[in-house]
Amino acid sequence: MILGARIIKTGLAITLALFICKTIKVEPATFAAITAAINMQPSVGKALKNAWEQIGIHILAVILAIIIGLLLGTGPLVIGFASIIMIMISNQINWSKTLNLGVVSIIFILDSPPDTFLTHAGIRSLAIFIGLGVALLINRVLAPPKYKLKLQEELHHLFQETSIYFLGSLNTFIHSHSMSSYELREPKELKTKLEKVLWLYEHSREELTNEDNPLFIERLLEISRGFIERGQSISEMTRQRVNRRHSPDSPLPTEKVSLEFENVLKVLSTGENKIAQLVRDLVNGIREGTTYGPFEEDLEYWIEFNQAIDEWHTKVSGVFYLRALMEVAVVATEMRLADRRLKSLHNLRKKQAKEILAGAKS
Numbered sequence: 001m002i003l004g005a006r007i008i009k010t011g012l013a014i015t016l017a018l019f020i021c022k023t024i025k026v027e028p029a030t031f032a033a034i035t036a037a038i039n040m041q042p043s044v045g046k047a048l049k050n051a052w053e054q055i056g057i058h059i060l061a062v063i064l065a066i067i068i069g070l071l072l073g074t075g076p077l078v079i080g081f082a083s084i085i086m087i088m089i090s091n092q093i094n095w096s097k098t099l100n101l102g103v104v105s106i107i108f109i110l111d112s113p114p115d116t117f118l119t120h121a122g123i124r125s126l127a128i129f130i131g132l133g134v135a136l137l138i139n140r141v142l143a144p145p146k147y148k149l150k151l152q153e154e155l156h157h158l159f160q161e162t163s164i165y166f167l168g169s170l171n172t173f174i175h176s177h178s179m180s181s182y183e184l185r186e187p188k189e190l191k192t193k194l195e196k197v198l199w200l201y202e203h204s205r206e207e208l209t210n211e212d213n214p215l216f217i218e219r220l221l222e223i224s225r226g227f228i229e230r231g232q233s234i235s236e237m238t239r240q241r242v243n244r245r246h247s248p249d250s251p252l253p254t255e256k257v258s259l260e261f262e263n264v265l266k267v268l269s270t271g272e273n274k275i276a277q278l279v280r281d282l283v284n285g286i287r288e289g290t291t292y293g294p295f296e297e298d299l300e301y302w303i304e305f306n307q308a309i310d311e312w313h314t315k316v317s318g319v320f321y322l323r324a325l326m327e328v329a330v331v332a333t334e335m336r337l338a339d340r341r342l343k344s345l346h347n348l349r350k351k352q353a354k355e356i357l358a359g360a361k362s
Contacts, residue, residue: 009138010040017134026127031108035131038101040139057098058132061086061105062125069110069117079110147204148212154197156286159220162190162227163279166338169231170272173238173331174265182242184235190228197221211356216348223341230334237327244323260312264328267308271301271335278342282349291350295343305332 013036021029039054068082083103090099105128112120165187176182201221208214281292313325 006040009142010037012142013037013040013131013134013138016138017131020130020134021127026123026130028124029127031124031127032131032134034104035101035108035128036135037131038104039132039135053095053098054101054132054136057090057095057102058105058128060089061102062109062128064089065106065109066118066121066125069112069121074110074112074114074117079107082106082110147200148207151197151200151204151217152212154193154200155217155220155224156283158190158193158197158224159227160279160283161193162224162231165190166227166231166234167272167276167279169234169238170268170275170331170335173234173241173327174268174272176238176241177245177265179242180246182239184239187228187231194225194228197224213349213352216345216352219341219345219348223338223345226338226341230338233334234331237330241324241327258312258315260308260315261324264305264308264312267301267305268328268331268335271305271332271339274298274301275335275338275342278339278346282342282345285346285349291346291353293343293346293350295346297340297343302336 014033017032017036018029021027021032026032035058064086065082068078068085072078072081083106086102086106087099090096090102095102108124108128109121112124172179172182198221201217205214208217278295285291309325309328313321
């Protein structure tokens with residue numbers, strides 16, 4: 001098991017909180033340690049965003065607990081009642097994300113002995129704020145993991161690699177008539193990289209700002225996952241096609257195709273080139289900070305594709321050709337989905353660039 005930055009930060013926070021409390025003789029020191037642990041944040045962005053809310057929720061909890069303790073005393077019923085009031089107030093002022101921290105403080109303080117409530121409440125409040133202070137300090141100062149920068153870097157690499165895999169699968173299908181065999185391979189390495197990027201995405205979401213275009217990042221992650229899935233789908237069509245063409249009942253020579261089907265493959269190859277250009281433009285745009293487009297669906301291309309299918313289909317018949325038609329239809333559908341999503345990504349970047357420019361002018 002690899003020790004992550006958050007694990008190390010939490011351990012240091014607990015140690016430092018206990019050390020401070022032991023040094024200045026604040027007991028129970030475990031309250032400070034627990035407070036430090038539950039107030040640790042996974043990233044610097046989240047730490048800065050929640051810092052004031054964390055401080056506010058603890059101050060509110062301490063004040064509320066002391067007032068209720070003085071008026072109603074202590075005990076399980078009082079603690080439960082105070083927790084309900086704390087939750088209601090936190091939801092009302094939109095502090096629901098940190099209300100658990102406040103409830104813990106309520107429990108710590110109202111669990112004080114009733115005969116010396118105020119004294120113990122004051123000491124326990126001090127322990128709570130020591131733990132909170134240590135957590136905020138370490139969240140802010142100790143070199144936090146830069147998930148956002150790592151996400152952007154790894155996601156761009158993933159997009160390039162998955163697009164190469166998808167385009168390679170497409171190219172292999174188009175030229176599979178010249179293949180004598182085909183081995184279907186699982187893209188395990190790409191799936192591992194996808195899982196890594198998904199993990200980075202989950203841990204960096206709090207760091208992303210509007211300038212980072214979080215919707216674009218989400219869509220880029222989706223299309224990268226789609227490239228893997230669509231590449232696998234096309235590879236399966238290639239396997240079926242090669243096996244079918246080399247089966248004993250194949251009516252065609254193994255290394256030749258009809259002129260009509262050759263035209264279908266040429267149209268598919270044109271579509272492959274169009275998708276490859278969209279990928280290159282997107283990669284260059286991300287790297288250089290430029291935009292392309294806006295893009296619309298190329299209806300003329302799909303009309304040409306349908307015409308090529310119609311010309312081929314009128315010349316052939318039978319189950320053998322029906323299976324070939326189904327394979328081509330699956331590949332064309334995957335191409336069309338990839339084309340639409342790539343153009344959507346381009347248009348999303350173009351839209352953000354216009355919004356930034358309009359904001360700068362105003």
